[in-house]
Amino acid sequence: MTEDTGTKPASDDGWGEARAMLDGWKGGLNICHEALDRHVIAGHGEQVALRWLGKEGERRDLTYADMASMAARFANVLAAHGLDKGDSLFAMAGRVPELYAGALGTLKAGMVFTPLFSAFGPDPIRMRMEIGGANALLTTESIYRRKIAPWRDEIKTLKLVLILGDEAPDGCVALGPAMAAASPVFETVATAPEDPALIHFTSGTTGRPKGAVHVHQAVLYHAFSGRHALDLTPGTRYWCTADPGWVTGTSYGIIAPLVNRVTMLVDEAEFDLDRWYSIVQNEKVQVWYSAPTAIRMMMRAGREAAASYDFSGLRFLASVGEPLNPEAVVWSEQVFGQPFHDNWWQTETGGIMIANRPGMEVRPGSMGKPLPGIEAGIVEREDGTLRELGTGEVGELALRPGWPSMMRAYLHEQARYDKCFVDGWYLSGDLAMRDKDGYFWFVGRADDLIKTSGHLIGPFEVESALIEHQAVAEAGVIGIPDETAGEVVKAYVTLNPGFTPSEDLEREIRGHARKKLGPAVAPREVVFRNTLPKTRSGKIMRRLLKARELGLPEGDISTLETDET
């Protein structure tokens, strides 16, 4: 049930239209070739591929020809250091052109690209580099010194650390001079459609983070969904505000736009209201892909803050990461003259599955309808099999496997991968319902994962960091509703003998978690308990903590052994 599409004849897998958007490479497929080199060969080398806006107001235009030669130089640097097809490169840096060229150069070299969020603390970084067996790392000097250098030697697979800029600490290579010395010509490695290209890490409810493996074939779906869900056409001025450290920032912040030959904007700075409005106005952004947290921050500023700007260049607005509240859809229509179109997908799906598409009636609050070629259903698990539910019933959102960008594995975790597929369906872990017109509506998570600012956080990873603090005996971590971030992380802890709850201790524990995990993952609030609710087997009942936090019915508590005090 999990077989790929790449081994089937091209004519009958249903993705002929997507395949026709691409050229192929040496009888196979390579994402970098489709994103850059193909356009240069076709005579579009002078078109701007990436317009970079620096924090300090700098502006740099890179054409498709520029990007192609930067990617080639990068691939040559990797090859010169003995890296080879199938090796893995991790990247963690701010939004600078070299990061984008590095991603594509990695793919050009037939290597596997893994982006990490640069705000991660050292623990999540190390864990992911260990699981992924990182062979190379692209990062900044500051991130390297603060978060990686202390344990770098313990990652035995790591052969090369590339540092952005002209200088590098001992044992690292400065990317600037290395790129300048490298040839701008590199013969793209012949990759097969099913060769791994990208690994994106995602959190699990229990255990370690999972590395979702995507293959070069995924580019079919990036091309197709970019066109059909985001209206990316050649020459479109497009701004995806997502960071390439997350899957959206790679699939729709690098690959889909370049494959569709748009001119993409990259803003190095973080969210800043006037800066963002100015960019949309001055760069005449046509298609804008953003996220609910940012949209809600714009709403907080009010309509007046936007009144002096000209947004008439906008043609299509989309949002992803968590459900966009209906008010935000209505608000955006009033302020920008266009509604934000919500869509839904996950790290595992590699691309947009369900969307309010261009030209479709937007249902505010709904994630939209499945894209052409995607079959979605609402199912209920029943003794190891699935039952499909009807209109209006809430169940787990499931997809029929087989689209090109579906994950092919969780790295070294076959059993966890297999668990995602039951009865010919991929199970998303999200609860949803379908209305009578075929629109899907998000209801919540089926598990304990926390959705904060569009990012999925596994409570286990947070709890593990908390109990490393000497005062903490046990920890239970849940997401609590927040009007801006969707959910924020809250921790319940019990203390070891000799420690007493205090404001200072609360701060100390939060500070410890932030140092280990980074601000995006660490709890925003820590509360003290004498005991936590636990099952007979000793598992902390996060579900119960959450129900109580929200004043909801406690549901089945027959397995409760020790209650919270």
Place this chain on the structure above:
Amino acid sequence: MTDYRAIYLEELVRVAPDIDPETVGENDHLQDDLELDSMDVLNLVTALHERLGVDIPERDYPRIATLAQAVVYLAEKSASG
């Protein structure tokens, strides 16, 4: 006279207790240098509002991005009531 510097630092480490207030430089940027994320900034704004009663609209967030800027901004805002 209100000590805006002390108040800013107090609220900053309440939001981000991983920061040692002694090491915060005049021109350290909240996000670029001190590594706050946008939710942290929002929480800091809320805390300053509760503490000082000043409204800090979204478009003014860049004006509290460093200690040096924030001290000037908070004094101005408090004076204008």
